[in-house]
Amino acid sequence: MTATLAGSTGGVRPARALLTDPATLMEPARLAALPPSRLSASRSLVNLMTRRNWMFSTPRFELDEKGRGRAVYRVLADGRTFDFVVLSFEPVLEGRTGRIIGTNWDMMGALIEGEATDHDIDQAAIEIPKLYAGRATPGTLVWCRSNRSLRLFDHVVENLAQGEQPDLDELLDVGYLMRNTGLDGNGTFGTRSFLDIEPGHPLGIPYHAQMLAAYLMREFSFDLVEHLARQVNPHAIPLSPEYKRALGLGNGSGLGLLFFVNTHPALINRWLTLRQEAIAHACEIAITKDSPHAHRITELLQRAARFYREDPFTYRAFEHPDEIATGVEAADVHLAGLLADGEPTSGGRLLEDLDQQISAEAWEVVAAILLEIDAEHADNALLCEAASELLVRDPRMTLTELDALLRSEYAWAIDIDMGAPGARYYTWYKSRDAEEPRRGPAQDVHGGRNWALDLVTDVQAIQSEITTRPGDQTVAVLLAEHPELRSSIERIQGLQGTFYHSPHMNMLDAGFKAVRIIRFMNAAFHGLDRTVDSLDRNVLGLLFQGAPTRHDITNGRHADWIYPRRPDTITTKAGQ
Amino acid sequence: MKTINVSHRELRFTLGRLLHVAGLPSGCVYPVRDCLLDAQSVGIDALAALDRTLPALPGRLGQVTVVDSAPGRLTIDCLGQPSYLVAPAIVEALAVTAGPLTVEAINVLEPALIAGITATAYLYGLAVSMDAPFVCHGMPPAGGERGAAEVEHGPGTAVLTVTQSDDRPSDVASPNALGDAARRLLADGAEIEPELWWRMYELSNEALTPDSDSSRHHAGASLLDQGGKIIGEVGEDDDYVQAAGLPISS
Numbered sequence: 001m002t003a004t005l006a007g008s009t010g011g012v013r014p015a016r017a018l019l020t021d022p023a024t025l026m027e028p029a030r031l032a033a034l035p036p037s038r039l040s041a042s043r044s045l046v047n048l049m050t051r052r053n054w055m056f057s058t059p060r061f062e063l064d065e066k067g068r069g070r071a072v073y074r075v076l077a078d079g080r081t082f083d084f085v086v087l088s089f090e091p092v093l094e095g096r097t098g099r100i101i102g103t104n105w106d107m108m109g110a111l112i113e114g115e116a117t118d119h120d121i122d123q124a125a126i127e128i129p130k131l132y133a134g135r136a137t138p139g140t141l142v143w144c145r146s147n148r149s150l151r152l153f154d155h156v157v158e159n160l161a162q163g164e165q166p167d168l169d170e171l172l173d174v175g176y177l178m179r180n181t182g183l184d185g186n187g188t189f190g191t192r193s194f195l196d197i198e199p200g201h202p203l204g205i206p207y208h209a210q211m212l213a214a215y216l217m218r219e220f221s222f223d224l225v226e227h228l229a230r231q232v233n234p235h236a237i238p239l240s241p242e243y244k245r246a247l248g249l250g251n252g253s254g255l256g257l258l259f260f261v262n263t264h265p266a267l268i269n270r271w272l273t274l275r276q277e278a279i280a281h282a283c284e285i286a287i288t289k290d291s292p293h294a295h296r297i298t299e300l301l302q303r304a305a306r307f308y309r310e311d312p313f314t315y316r317a318f319e320h321p322d323e324i325a326t327g328v329e330a331a332d333v334h335l336a337g338l339l340a341d342g343e344p345t346s347g348g349r350l351l352e353d354l355d356q357q358i359s360a361e362a363w364e365v366v367a368a369i370l371l372e373i374d375a376e377h378a379d380n381a382l383l384c385e386a387a388s389e390l391l392v393r394d395p396r397m398t399l400t401e402l403d404a405l406l407r408s409e410y411a412w413a414i415d416i417d418m419g420a421p422g423a424r425y426y427t428w429y430k431s432r433d434a435e436e437p438r439r440g441p442a443q444d445v446h447g448g449r450n451w452a453l454d455l456v457t458d459v460q461a462i463q464s465e466i467t468t469r470p471g472d473q474t475v476a477v478l479l480a481e482h483p484e485l486r487s488s489i490e491r492i493q494g495l496q497g498t499f500y501h502s503p504h505m506n507m508l509d510a511g512f513k514a515v516r517i518i519r520f521m522n523a524a525f526h527g528l529d530r531t532v533d534s535l536d537r538n539v540l541g542l543l544f545q546g547a548p549t550r551h552d553i554t555n556g557r558h559a560d561w562i563y564p565r566r567p568d569t570i571t572t573k574a575g576q
Numbered sequence: 577m578k579t580i581n582v583s584h585r586e587l588r589f590t591l592g593r594l595l596h597v598a599g600l601p602s603g604c605v606y607p608v609r610d611c612l613l614d615a616q617s618v619g620i621d622a623l624a625a626l627d628r629t630l631p632a633l634p635g636r637l638g639q640v641t642v643v644d645s646a647p648g649r650l651t652i653d654c655l656g657q658p659s660y661l662v663a664p665a666i667v668e669a670l671a672v673t674a675g676p677l678t679v680e681a682i683n684v685l686e687p688a689l690i691a692g693i694t695a696t697a698y699l700y701g702l703a704v705s706m707d708a709p710f711v712c713h714g715m716p717p718a719g720g721e722r723g724a725a726e727v728e729h730g731p732g733t734a735v736l737t738v739t740q741s742d743d744r745p746s747d748v749a750s751p752n753a754l755g756d757a758a759r760r761l762l763a764d765g766a767e768i769e770p771e772l773w774w775r776m777y778e779l780s781n782e783a784l785t786p787d788s789d790s791s792r793h794h795a796g797a798s799l800l801d802q803g804g805k806i807i808g809e810v811g812e813d814d815d816y817v818q819a820a821g822l823p824i825s826s
Contacts, residue, residue, distance in 0.1 A: 135580070187585025193762040195751050266749040387749045392699045393607075395668035429794075433787035438794035445794075448785030449596050458603070476668040483637040484603035486664055494748065 015283045015348035018355055019276045019367065022499035023412065031503055031524070032318060032516035033360040036562075037368035038378045039275045040527025041207035043562065045215065046547050047379065048208070050559040052078055056550035058223070065231040066090040067224055070125075072116055073216050073550075077202035082141075083116035084109055084216040085124050088224065091148055105181060107220065111142040111213045113192070127189075131434065135190045141203065142185040142213040146178045146221075149250060153177055153225065160229035161236045165570040171243060172566065173312050175530060175542045177221035179250030183210040195388060205382050206267065207526065214543050218249040219550050242567040244549050245558065248542030251528055255437040255514055255537055257521040258428070258507065262453035265491065265501035266387035271525065272500035274381040279367050282374035283348030289339040293373045297347070300369045301332040303563040307529075308365075310566050317515050317533040319361045327362020330354070347373070372562075391494025393486070395476035399466045402475060402489070405496055406463055412504040413459040422510035428452035439514065439537070456506050458488035515539055579767035584758075587623070587766050588613055590773075593780035594626060598633035608638065611663035614692030616766050617757035622660065623768055623776055625686045629658040632685055640665045643682075650677055654684035656731050663693055670738050671700045677738040687734035694736075695757035699748065703741040706734060 024030055036043055048054075055076040063069035071086040087108045110116075110124040120137050127134035128143050136143060152166075152174040159166040186194040194206065203209040222244050229236035261268055287293045305328040311321035331354055338345040338353075347370035354363050371378045397405075406414065417423060427445040431438055437451075462485055465478065475493070479486050495501045503517055515533040522528045528541030546564025548557060582590075592609040600608065616622040635657040644651035650673055654662040659681070666681055670693075681690055690706060697704035745753035754762070785791060 187583035190581065190583055190586070190765070193584055195754065196759070196762045270749060386751050388751050388754055390699070390748050390753060392748050393664075393668065395671040395700075429785040429791075431787050431791055432781050432784040435784060438785070438791055440791065440794035444790055445785060449602070449783050474672055476672045479668055480639060480665055483639055483665065484601040487603045487606045490607055498749075 013352065013355065015351045016280045018351060019280050019283075023504070025272070025276065026412075026500060026502070026504045028503050028505050028513060028516035028520075030360060031520035032513075033364045034275075034520060034524035035361065035365050035368050036523055036527040036529060037275065038371040038375060039271070039278060039382060040524060041205075042211045042214070042527035042543050042547075044205065044379065044382055044527075045208045045211040046544065046553075046561070047375075047559075048202075048205075049077070049215075049553050050548065050556075051379075052202075053553075053556070054078075054202075055554050056219075061223065061227070063088055063224070063227055065228075067228050070121060071220065071223070072121070073219065074115070075212065075216075080113070080202055081115055082203075082212070083112050083114070083120075084213060085112060085116050085121050086216075086220050087125050087128065088220075091150075105145040106147045107145065107178065107217065107224075109142075109144045109146075109213060109217060109220075110136065110140050111144070111185075111209060111216070112137070113139040113141060131189065140191050141209040142183060142191060143189055144180065144184070144210075144213045144217060145182040146180050146217050146249070148178055148221075148224075149174050149176055156225045156239065157228045157232070160225060160239060161232035163233075163235065163237050165237070165240050165243060168243070168246075168567065168569045172246060172310075174250075175545060176218075176248050176250035177225055178217060179252065180214055180217060180543070181252070183213055185210050185213075195386070204386070206271075206385050211526070211543075214249050214251075215547070216550075218247070218544050218547075221247075221249070222549070240567075240570050241549060241552070243570070245546055245552075245561070246564060246567050248529070248545035248547075250540070251522070251526075251543050252538055252540050253518050253522050255428070255439055255518070257518045258514055259430075259437055259451060261503065261517055261521065264387075264389060265495055266389045266391075266498075267385075269495065269498045269501035270387045271385055273498070274385060275524075276500070278374065278378040278381045279370055280348075281377055282370040283346060283351060285346060285373060286344040287335075287339070287346055287373075288344045289342055294335075294339055296373055297335060297369060298332060300372055300563065301328055301335065301366065303565065304365050304369060305329045305332065306565060307563040311530060313530055313532045315532055317513055317536065318519065318531070319359055323359050324362045324365060327354075327358030328365055330358050331362070331366045391490050393475065393479075393490045394493045394496075395474060395479070397475045397493065398471060399469055399473050399475070399478060400471035402493075403463065403466050403471070405492065406459055406466075409496070409499070410455070410459045410492070413456045414463065416456045416506050418457055418460065418506070423506060424508050425510035426452070426508050426512070428507065452507050453502075454506075454508060455488070455491075455502055458485075459492070461485065462489060462492070577769060580770045580773050581765045582768050582773060583765045584613070584762045587616065587761075587768075590777055590780045591623070591626065593783035594630070594776060595633070596783040597779060598630055600634045600637065604634070604637050607664040608661055610696075611660040611692050612689070613761065614663075614695045614757070615660060615689040616692075617755075617761040618691050618695050620689055620691060621768070622689060622692075623766075624772060625658070625660070625689055627772060627776060629685050632656075632658050633661065635661055638662045638665050640669070642669060645673070648675060648677060649679075651680045651682060654681055654731070656683050656685065658685040659687050659689040659734065660692070663690060666690070667693055667697070667700060670697070670702055670704070670736075673738075675740075677736075679736040679738055681734045681736070683731045684734060685731050687732040690734040690736065695755055697738075698741055698743040698755060699745070699753075701741055701744040703739045703743070705737045707737075 057074045059074050060072040067088050068090050069088055073084040075082040089106055091106050092104045108128045112120055123137045155170055156166040185191045197204050222239055226238050305325045308321040308325035334353060335350055351367055426439050427442040427450045428439050429445055429448050429451055515536050518539040519531050522539050522541050523531045528543050529545050531539050531541040533539055546561045548561055552558040591612045592605055595605045595608055612622040636655055638661040640662050641653045643653045652666055652669060694704045694706055
């Protein structure tokens with residue numbers, strides 16, 4: 001591989017085209033290959049908290065010997081106060097599952113604007129367990145839930161109680177003390193609507209409110225293990241800061257993210273556009289030997305390669321981390337070669353040379369790293385991320401124009417044979433039990449609606465109807481006779497001229513890999529690392545692995561945290 | 577009267593599902609749902625109106641007939657269907673007809689909800705007003721009981737005044753493109769009578785699929801006892817399985 005690269009004189013396609021061609025980018029396999037980046041919600045939140053010196057305190061921490069009780073974490077962010085109310089419970093195995101159909105969780109929380117009153121906390125305790133029948137108090141941004149890791153949590157408590165740090169391998173093989181089982185905001189359960197958040201709000205970037213709640217669940221997990229260890233032994237030691245940073249918040253996501261992508265085309269398009277354009281912008285920056293940019297990219301390529309080499313998890317639908325590491329190492333070597341002759345090069349040249357020479361996931365890691373030398377531009381891009389999902393029809397458009405639109409923007413959908421065996425295998429639905437998203441063979445699903453976005457059938461139905469009509473007829477006339485086409489025409493017209501809103505997929509197909517879209521959302525959009533697929537329906541992962549703790553942020557430490565290294569093993573007892 | 581505050585999102589979900597339950601094809605639901613939201617955003621109790629008119633759905637899926645078209649004047653026969661159902665077709669008819677217009681939407685149930693169009697017409701390059709009080713023949717007398725009697729009273733007429741507008745946003749996806757009425761609904765939510773809300777919420781769940789052992793296998797894995805009976809759910813989390821030492825089925 002490196003031998004091929006050494007002889008490369010630049011790829012056939014320019015970097016911008018490699019980054020922005022929707023025919024490539026919107027393939028589910030490619031979307032699944034997009035890794036966390038500076039524009040991922042969790043990373044961008046940590047960067048923001050660090051840059052703006054957010055301050056954290058814990059005005060309440062009232063838990064008993066079993067960990068039952070309440071706590072309040074306070075965040076001072078750009079002159080505003082946010083309280084994170086924690087309701088902590090002793091684990092009960094009955095009814096305990098990460099799925100929303102569960103009935104018991106070890107922790108529930110509410111992120112509230114302003115200082116939470118006793119009434120707010122009492123109401124949260126009453127209302128959150130009701131879920132869909134519950135009502136958030138005014139000013140609530142997020143409700144959340146999490147469970148302790150049964151594999152790791154007690155091990156850590158026991159070791160800390162004995163004055164020892166936990167086993168590092170056990171720590172990293174799980175990667176978290178608590179696992180997120182639900183982050184609900186943006187109007188759900190009566191929480192504040194995101195689009196109502198005013199400009200300049202500290203949590204005004206999409207998903208920062210949810211990510212702040214997730215970050216504070218991670219912080220609570222550290223405090224909870226230390227609290228429980230002290231109940232066993234008042235002289236228990238705290239979890240080492242290095243080990244804390246190595247831990248994330250666990251997360252498991254399922255089919256619901258497919259529905260999210262389908263119902264947020266404007267947000268997905270806007271975010272992907274900003275992301276790809278930001279990388280393209282970074283690609284233009286000249287990089288010279290021994291420059292800060294060269295050092296930074298080299299450092300991050302080496303950190304990333306090591307990060308993937310150290311990955312302890314097993315992946316089924318995605319690339320083996322060793323393959324990613326090998327590709328990133330090749331990129332490091334190739335960059336050194338480009339810089340060796342003293343002439344300036346660029347990230348664009350690097351990506352062009354690497355195209356088809358390293359794996360897709362490795363290539364995308366290199367692309368994401370380029371954002372780090374163009375941080376201010378990338379961070380500012382997120383200020384334009386919010387989208388309303390308003391879709392507007394154009395009734396004046398002629399059918400000739402509509403046909404041209406379909407041919408230019410939906411050729412991928414026109415080409416799919418929906419009559420092929422297995423093309424309509426799945427029905428996507430929501431269970432009446434807590435509205436859990438599910439997918440099953442069509443013949444096995446009875447009752448309710450099919451909630452799949454079947455763009456392929458929609459596009460083909462419109463095109464079929466167009467062919468029977470005069471080209472100068474308007475969309476208004478077509479819809480007057482075929483109102484059942486209105487939703488799909490509204491979507492197609494409303495998104496005209498944008499290219500990253502809809503994965504190029506037939507989600508009904510027997511061979512469709514749902515985990516690819518779930519991973520795209522988890523890794524690229526939310527910023528989870530170690531995104532492992534399971535059962536072709538679920539993706540597990542870690543939020544904030546390597547991120548600074550709240551004490552680090554308050555003290556301005558450990559801001560450069562991506563691709564964290566495995567910490568050194570701590571074998572001696574504290575104080576010895 | 578005691579009310580419950582419902583967010584824009586919750587109302588949107590419930591309205592959409594109700595339309596599914598009422599038999600509208602998927603391809604009709606979103607634009608009709610949004611017309612109900614538009615009506616709510618201008619202060620009309622859209623959920624109550626939907627409740628009153630559910631028996632009239634799916635009707636003719638919102639198809640309308642232009643019965644009279646002259647310069648400056650348009651008459652649209654709504655064929656006895658609810659206003660929110662025909663509102664998308666009315667908007668399209670306005671958008672393709674040039675010049676200032678007076679539009680009569682006749683033979684329409686719950687004509688007051690047509691006022692929702694006034695909140696979003698700018699998106700189509702139009703400014704639309706509806707005289708207040710709404711010129712809705714067939715409405716119950718002022719101070720009269722609202723409810724089933726209104727439907728029994730039969731279809732009425734709504735009269736709109738339409739002019740061209742330069743307020744069409746260049747970037748519709750931008751939050752800045754939201755109109756004032758939509759912003760109010762996002763900020764304040766909707767105050768709804770609790771009995772109505774929970775009754776309609778329950779009804780809307782009929783758009784979802786009944787739970788079953790088979791369907792539980794369609795999301796996460798299930799935890800089985802030795803006889804193969806589902807005793808728990810695993811989901812994306814294998815902690816529980818490892819702790820319990822029990823078999824799972826995917």
